[in-house]
Amino acid sequence: MPTSTFFNLHDSKRVKLLQAAEKEFARAPLSQASIANIVKLAGVSRGSFYQYFEGKEDAFYYLLKLHTDKRRAYFLKKLQEADGDLMAAMDQVFQTMLVELSEEEHLQFLKNAILNVTHEIEDSFTELFLGKQHEVDAMNKVKDLVDFKKINVDSKQEFFHVMQILTSVTFRNIVDQLSRNLSREEATENFRIEMDLLRKGLSK
């Protein structure tokens, strides 16, 4: 989190700093963004930057939080408008993000955030179950093994998406176990609950 000094700043200066940071993080992913560029854009000294933030990660995650807060408010609004239909609201947010990500220049920074490491790691995780995206052989190997009588797919095309879903959820459970230091029992129980939900379906 930024220091109190940062929050004491005049609005104009604080905003200028954030804009500069956002521009730099839009230009390059976190690992390649440089503080030198941010301070140049914002017109402050290098030393000042370190008086506001612990480092570039600090600034980055603070910006991310600002975006998240905004989007969260939007989600709640949509949830209300949809009379509490969770999936409908989720749908709305997804749509909106797609539009924003493709149009709003200033969201390039969010793209960088999402794409940078996340993508490679999660991709590698998907490969675990499905093989490389376009290697037909690899995916067929899985298909051949699966008993389709046991899963609820109308078309073979749906099968791909079933795998995507299972992978996403499994991945998240792994990340959770690591980041929240859950015991193995807790992690297992959580995973079981979510798998049951997936099996029986989320909506009545």
Next chain:
Amino acid sequence: MPTSTFFNLHDSKRVKLLQAAEKEFARAPLSQASIANIVKLAGVSRGSFYQYFEGKEDAFYYLLKLHTDKRRAYFLKKLQEADGDLMAAMDQVFQTMLVELSEEEHLQFLKNAILNVTHEIEDSFTELFLGKQHEVDAMNKVKDLVDFKKINVDSKQEFFHVMQILTSVTFRNIVDQLSRNLSREEATENFRIEMDLLRKGLSK
């Protein structure tokens, strides 16, 4: 991908290099790992490293691929043993990873991979819908808005997991759209299919 020079190396040297790299990536996340340490551990010159790899990322993702390949074989085996029961096999792999991640010292590197940026980004995404993990107020706000008659939860506790599932899948769809440069129509169609699957449930 490593260069041909790297694959021409004597087995012992190649293995030593990979072990050194894995050790360094276990010590620190990608961004903080240093080539200096890898070459010191492996007993080769800095110049050599650059003759084998484009940079540390190259080495990192190659190691990740080796792990993934191994685990994939395991998944296929389990799928076979479970008579094609997808979810049962997924379960097995999840269990195994939990055990490995908590016991195998040399998998510290996988932990680093998963935790580093992925965790923060995806967490911020979850917050979008649920608010900060332990802020009860934030989560209640969502709960109050949701029409529980429309979703298939037996207990209020299950609700949390429904949200986790929806978030994981939505997040993955966003990442996909970005990384594969899907058109908005494609992305939307994919998302629709997966939401439908979630609604009706994955197993017969």
Next chain:
DNA sequence: TATATTAAGTGACACGGTGTCATAAGTCAA
């Protein structure tokens, strides 16, 4: 107003990591 105290701002600098390159050392075939 003068003075003390606390907060904010600065940029030179030491440190460490990266990627390159000229050069040396092997390998092998003619």
Next chain:
DNA sequence: TTGACTTATGACACCGTGTCACTTAATATA
């Protein structure tokens, strides 16, 4: 032995980071 090619080396230029002694500004105190 020579020449052609592949592999190995580490010094070096470059760049970004984080710090620190110091200056300047703001605010409180008398």
